[in-house]
Amino acid sequence: MAPTVPSAAKSASPSQPSGKSEVADLKQQLRQLAGSRAPDADDQRRDVFKRVISCMTAGIDVSAAFGEMVLCSATSDVVTKKMCYLYVGAHARAHPDLALLTINFLQRDCRDQDPTIRGLALRSLCSLRVPNLVEYLVTPLTTGLKDPSAYVRMIAAVGAAKLYHISATACIDADLPASLKALMLSDPDAQVVANCLHALQEIWTLEAASSEAAAREIETLYSKPVVFYLLNKIKEFSEWAQCLVLELASKFLPSDNNEIFDIMNLLEDRLQHANGAVVLATIKVFLHLTMSMTDVHQQVYERIKAPLLTLVGAGSPEQSYSVLCHLHLLVMRAPMLFSSDYKSFYCQFSDPSYVKKLKLEMLTAIANESNTYEIVTELCEYAGNVDVPIARESIRAVGKIALQQYDVNAIVDRLLQFLEMDKDFVTAETLVLVKDLLRKYPQWSHDCIAVVGNISSKNIQEPKGKAALIWMLGEYSQDMLDAPYILENLVENWDEEHSPEVRLHLLTAVMKCFFKRPPETQKALGATLTAGLSDTHQDVHDRALFYYRLLQYDPNVAERVVNPPKQAVSVFADTQSSEMKDRIFDEFNSLSVVYQKPSYMFTDKEHRGPFEYSEDLTNLTVGAENTENVISAQRYQENDNDLLLSTSDKEDNGTRASNGSSTSTYNAPSDLIGSSLISSQTPAETSLINTSGPTSSSQSSFNLDDLLGLGVTEAPAPPPPVLSLNSKPVLDPGTFQKKWGQLALALSQEFTLSPQGAASLMNPQSLIRHMQSNYIQCIASGGQPPNYKFFFYAQKDGATAFFLVECIVNTASAKAQLKIKADDGTAAEAFSTLFQSALSQFGS
Amino acid sequence: MPPDIYRPSYPRIPSPAIPAPATQRLLPDGGDGRPPRIPSPPAARLLPTAEARARVSRRPPPSVPVAGRPRGSPPLRSPRSVPVAGRRPGSPFAGHHKLDCQTPSFSRHQLFLPASPNLACAGASAVPNRAMISQFFVLSQRGDHIVFRDYRGEVPKGSAEIFFRKVKFWNDDEAEEAPPVFNVDGVNYIHVKVAGLFFVVTTMVNVSPSLLLELLQRIARVTKDYLGVLNEDSLRKNFILVYELLDEVIDFGYPQTTSTEVLKSYIFNEPIMVDAGRLPPLGPAAMFMQGTKRMPGTAVTKSVVATEPGGKKREEIFVDIIEKISVTFSSSGYILTSEIDGTIQMKSYLSGNPEIRLALNEDLSIGRTGSASHDYRSSSGSGTVILDDCNFHESVHLDSFDIDRTLTLIPPDGEFAVMNYRITQEFKPPFRVTALIEEAGPSRAEVLLKIRAEFSANVTANTITVQMPVPSYTMRASFELEAGAVGQTTDYKEGSKRLEWNLKKIVGGSEHTLRAKLTFSQESHGNITKEAGPVNMNFTIPMYNASKLQVRYLQIAKKSKTYNPYRWVRYVTQANSYVARL
Incomplete structure (x- = not known):
């Protein structure tokens, strides 16, 4: 962008840059002013400096004027001095040699009479970020920490952290951390104390990677003497420093309940603070302290409700958004506790949509027997909202509530009323919900079908809605008089149907309908299979082929596979694992809560997945519906040939679909459905049919494999004696997270590290590298001595199955807790052995 | 949930005395060099519960004379006979909730407690989330840098441009706004919008979003305190001053002080004033500048630090009671939900920081039990103001609040919220809104909007906007205003x-109607009322407050007999979400 400040001329400010020539002009003027002793030189200098800073702000490169700026730096005017400092701080790194010129006057200013000048000079001196100037920093810093003025000490404390970043050794060698610590525990000025704490945390955290002593120092920060000392002074701190102290206190591990209650009683009045950051930091302390005390923990929830709601109402929309995110987290954790506050989560006209989305989720979560009627009534109002995304969310919310309630009677009526609104997107969303509802509560089919039957499929444009309607037509074709004819119509327009999802559903629906009402559907089925077999989308093609083969093999078997009695789905999969939620809860009062992701997913640069606002929470569909997945896209190429081969057979197939026809006119590509293949699979298929669960999703999973010629039937092999791992497995954090949430725990073990192993675990990287050499990859790690936590993964060589491991190591006790999850549970034991042997070699 | 679930104090479990300290090295001595003391167990020290507070509030009114109704004729001066100056018994509030852990004892082994797996060990969360700001910048509406400060040099170049693009094109299809907090390529961008400008910080670590959002808001307010008016023009003119402020407010990414008062001694630039008269008013204070002549409009745009042309600062203090109300009417006119979010805002131009006493309604009670929070009781007619909850600025001392509902404070310079409160108690809404839409032929409909102002005739609402969404297939609308509409x-x-229907002002007690004829591009099908609405209304009513919360008096401790600063108590009610369903 070109921020040449368009309003330059209009605002007539003397400080507006106009371009590159400006820099040359400025240099010229600075040179003239450098030696000037004119009475108004100071004013002129101020003016020119101002223009330089203005250019700098606008993004113009003014580093060329560095020499001239330094020449003009000798001034007694504080305003000019500050501008000069600002400039020098921003450009010194690019001009380390010239920066040396500034050292002189900065050092002199560090000894000035006026504490303000001393402080300013010290701050600028430390901000130069030039490594070869480090030697000039140590002395002013050491004196600065002992300065009689709190202002200077405060700046010196932060200066120590700056020095550490320029040269860690210089900072440690000068023993600055020790001075900081002494100052933190003795200085009468609260901001000095706070800055010492900031600096110590930063220095020691970074230092801890290589030094055990530093790791221990961090522990002392969380120790009772320090935490209590700071907490007792809490009111002396500025509100920002209070947040710092409270954050520290939330990490404190009290030794008994007395300490917990002492701290909570002390901090109780912080909950009435007008600053939301202080209140949230206090709440974090309360929640974490009472983690193990269920009753008190619940009391805390009750206590913090009102202050949080007040904060949502006060302040700017941005501030309330952050508070609302935290409220959202708490509501999701303990919805019952908020069930009487539901009106606080009604959407307001002025709420931005990101706030409305949060509120809808909260309303969904807290709906229970006592408030469902009101909540659903309110949500129904939003369904007609002009804001379409919110209207959609509202409809989904109603559906979600219906799915989690016992008494869905009234809600079903409401949902059906949506269908009468006659808005395209409303109808589409509602159909999806009605379908899910029927999967869970088949007893409502009678009422729903009566209404759904009146909907013309022509009015539905959205694939999801259309697919849902088709699913219902197939599933309830007995109850819907026109079902075969509607389906037939849809099949006729097969080529105009762009969504493969809809075509897949159509295929299955016709198939189901055929078994229920054979004579009426026979013609449609033939047409469908023909169309399906020549479809360009491989899933559609494969499924058509599968149905065809099944029918060819034995229609009765086909019926049992495709159209078994449905079992109601009791629980729809939750998209976010409770583990993930716990992690976010641990990180209360941080960005994790706003992003709804644990911090490793967005702070760790190497493991960061694609970042976006997840809408997963509202996605109800599972299994069979998710046909548009990555795998299918990848397989597209493989199946290209099959698709092409079958197209030519289209014309011959009009009469093919008679029941159990063994004399098919279909010239199938022999490599795929040769009779030998079918016969060879016979026992397997039968066994599969017998064992296959009656859930609708089972079919889609095995038809793919079957058609791809994969060994579906291969019985789970006994775990191989020796497990070999893929040397270069690839797993992205998002998939890891999903898998971790979905898979059941296969093994949980405790492991004792060798003493050498425990000793060499100075930082996570050492173990990560070691495990990598054993083909076990780390996806995330963290922790501070003595506790580290790792997430590892590995892949079985030559297979797609992954192993996931959570490993918590305590170096003090040399114990490691292992939790292993595996795609292939049978191999978990073998993997565990392998993992442990790798771990035991660590450090040796 | 039983209403008394939250006991006055978290329960204590008796425990044996803590062993004497094993080491002295780490022991803080509290700065006074005294030897460590063995802690004594504290008594129940929690703030009294709502019920308890409500009970104490029924005391007889204090002997301090009440200085008339502040709504009457501001400025309002407190009677001279009240000796306020003497009433400062040190700092009675300090230490009130203090713990016994002044000099903690510990045994050595406690120093190196292993982190509990529950908390500290949970993966990356063990990294303390410190407030480390990488950059701060202010962008104009067009994306120009007005101020840009990099504190840690760790964010790649071009962050301001990345931010601006992201905000401008957040979700074009659905016209969604960008949330205040988002992450692009590992850089977290946190922003607030103030006076049409973006105040942004970036950070690489997992910080507290609330802290940064509060800080940004505070930086904006401190800047406003200095410049008098906060807008693009004033910022551009004073960008050097803003840099000076930023140097003191944030050091190496750590927030330092945001107190206008403290900052004064480090700021050397004189603010360059912009002409406030020609600028569109911004912020809550601006509402006093329109419609009503009684308010000193320029005063609120005065810099806290700048001296006036006369060389002397006028001694004055402003107390604004600002209430944002949210009401939802059902289609039959019932109130479905109502809420008041109120703020007592103060802006002090007093020299020498005198102590101030602010007295609220004596019968004010705080806290409603959860279960009763939304059933509207008929008792609301009695005039008792019941706050659901409230919070206070740091400077506020509450020691006499439980007794006579007075707040004691030494106001810091500049603008700040003394108290925020929330009310869900039923109140009389200022406007009744009736909206009707009826079909009038195959592709036509008629809309009738009616507003009745249900407040007294000496109060006038201004800048009223009424909006009503109509069916999406509406092609044209023709309006018919009432006769003599001005x-x-x-x-x-x-x-x-x-x-959209805009009204400059509405006088209390009056009624206004609007008729509109809609022409559709297609025949309406189904229920037309489901396709239109709800009606939303925006307004500002100066000198009116929906909650009946009052400032009974405002006392300023006197420095001398002749010291008599101006004090302004002002009320205003604004619509936050004022919705009538069809």
Whole structure:
């Protein structure tokens, strides 16, 4: 962008840059002013400096004027001095040699009479970020920490952290951390104390990677003497420093309940603070302290409700958004506790949509027997909202509530009323919900079908809605008089149907309908299979082929596979694992809560997945519906040939679909459905049919494999004696997270590290590298001595199955807790052995 | 949930005495060099519960004379006979909730407690989330840098441009706004919008979003304190001053002080004033500048630090009671929900920081039990103001609040919220809104909007906007204003399919109607009322407060007999979400 400040001329400010020539002009003027002793030189200098800073702000490169700026730096005017400092701080790194010129006057200013000048000079001196100037920093810093003025000490404390970043050794060698610590525990000025704490945390955290002593120092920060000392002074701190102290206190591990209650009683009045950051930091302390005390923990929830709601109402929309995110987290954790506050989560006209989305989720979560009627009534109002995304969310919310309630009677009526609104997107969303509802509560089919039957499929444009309607037509074709004819119509327009999802559903629906009402559907089925077999989308093609083969093999078997009695789905999969939620809860009062992701997913640069606002929470569909997945896209190429081969057979197939026809006119590509293949699979298929669960999703999973010629039937092999791992497995954090949430725990073990192993675990990287050499990859790690936590993964060589491991190591006790999850549970034991042997070699 | 679930104090479990300290090295001595003391167990020290507070509030009124109704004729001066100056018994509040852990004892092994797996060990969360700001910048609406400060040099170049693009094109299809907090390529961008400008910080670590959002808001306010008016022009003119402020407010990414008062001694630039008169008013204080002549409009745009042309600062203090109300009417006119979010805002131009006492309604009670929070009791007619909850600025001392509902404080310079409160108690809404839409032929409909102002005739609401979404297939709308309508405009917003009706002012007790004829591009099908609405209303009513919360008096401790600063107590009610369903 070109921020040449368009309003330059209009605002007539003397400080507006106009371009590159400006820099040359400025240099010229600075040179003239450098030696000037004119009475108004100071004013002129101020003016020119101002223009330089203005250019700098606008993004113009003014580093060329560095020499001239330094020449003009000798001034007694504080305003000019500050501008000069600002400039020098921003450009010194690019001009380390010239920066040396500034050292002189900065050092002199560090000894000035006026504490303000001393402080300013010290701050600028430390901000130069030039490594070869480090030697000039140590002395002013050491004196600065002992300065009689709190202002200077405060700046010196932060200066120590700056020095550490320029040269860690210089900072440690000068023993600055020790001075900081002494100052933190003795200085009468609260901001000095706070800055010492900031600096110590930063220095020691970074230092801890290589030094055990530093790791221990961090522990002392969380120790009772320090935490209590700071907490007792809490009111002396500025509100920002209070947040710092409270954050520290939330990490404190009290030794008994007395300490917990002492701290909570002390901090109780912080909950009435007008600053939301202080209140949230206090709440974090309360929640974490009472983690193990269920009753008190619940009391805390009750206590913090009102202050949080007040904060949502006060302040700017941005501030309330952050508070609302935290409220959202708490509501999701303990919805019952908020069930009487539901009106606080009604959407307001002025709420931005990101706030409305949060509120809808909260309303969904807290709906229970006592408030469902009101909540659903309110949500129904939003369904007609002009804001379409919110209207959609509202409809989904109603559906979600219906799915989690016992008494869905009234809600079903409401949902059906949506269908009468006659808005395209409303109808589409509602159909999806009605379908899910029927999967869970088949007893409502009678009422729903009566209404759904009146909907013309022509009015539905959205694939999801259309697919849902088709699913219902197939599933309830007995109850819907026109079902075969509607389906037939849809099949006729097969080529105009762009969504493969809809075509897949159509295929299955016709198939189901055929078994229920054979004579009426026979013609449609033939047409469908023909169309399906020549479809360009491989899933559609494969499924058509599968149905065809099944029918060819034995229609009765086909019926049992495709159209078994449905079992109601009791629980729809939750998209976010409770583990993930716990992690976010641990990180209360941080960005994790706003992003709804644990911090490793967005702070760790190497493991960061694609970042976006997840809408997963509202996605109800599972299994069979998710046909548009990555795998299918990848397989597209493989199946290209099959698709092409079958197209030519289209014309011959009009009469093919008679029941159990063994004399098919279909010239199938022999490599795929040769009779030998079918016969060879016979026992397997039968066994599969017998064992296959009656859930609708089972079919889609095995038809793919079957058609791809994969060994579906291969019985789970006994775990191989020796497990070999893929040397270069690839797993992205998002998939890891999903898998971790979905898979059941296969093994949980405790492991004792060798003493050498425990000793060499100075930082996570050492173990990560070691495990990598054993083909076990780390996806995330963290922790501070003595506790580290790792997430590892590995892949079985030559297979797609992954192993996931959570490993918590305590170096003090040399114990490691292992939790292993595996795609292939049978191999978990073998993997565990392998993992442990790798771990035991660590450090040796 | 039983209403008394939250006991006055978290329960204590008796425990044996803590062993004497094993080492002295780490022991803080509290700065006074005294030897460590063995802690004594504290008594129940929690703030009294709501019920307890409500009970104490029934005390007889204090002997301090009440200085008339502040709504009457500001400025309002407290009677001279009240000796306020003597009433400062040190700092009675300090130490009130203090713990016994002044000099903690510990045994050595406690120093190196292993982190509990529950908390500290949970993966990356063990990294303390410190407030480390990488950059701060202010962008104009067009994306120009007005101020840009990099504190840690760790964020790649071009962050301001990345931010601006992201905010501008967040979700174009659905016209969604960018949330205040987002992450692009590992850089976290946190922003607030103030006076049409973006105040942004970036950070690489997992910080507290609330802290940064509060800080940004505070930086904006401190800047406003200094410049008098906060807008693009004033910021551009004073950018050097803003840099000076930023140097003191944030050091190496750590927030330092945001107190206008403390900052004064480090700021050397004189603010360059912009002409406030020609600028569009911004912020809550601006509402006093319109419609009502009684308010000293320029005063609120005065810099806290700058001296006036006369060389002397006028001694004055402003107390604004600002209430944002949210009401939802059902289609039959019932109130479905109502809430008041109120703020007592103060802006002090007093020299020498005198102590101030602010007295609220004596019968004010705080806290409603959860279960009763939304059933509207008929008792609301009794005039008792019941706050659901409230919070206070740091400077406020509450020691006499439980007794006589007075707040004691030494106001810091500049603008700040003394108290925020929330009320869900039923109140009388200032406007009744009736909206009707009826079909009038195959592709036509008629809309009738009616507003009745249900407040007294000496109060006038201003800048009223009424919006009503109409069916999406509406092509045209023709309006018919009432006879003799003055200062009213109407518009049909084609893009957003809304009717808009603007009224300059509405006098209490009056009623206004608007009729509109809609022409559709197709025949309406089904229920037309489901396709339109709800009606939303925006307004500002100066000198009116919905909650009946009052400032009974405002006392300023006197420095001398002749010291008599101006004090202004002002009320205003604004619509936050004022919705009538069809």
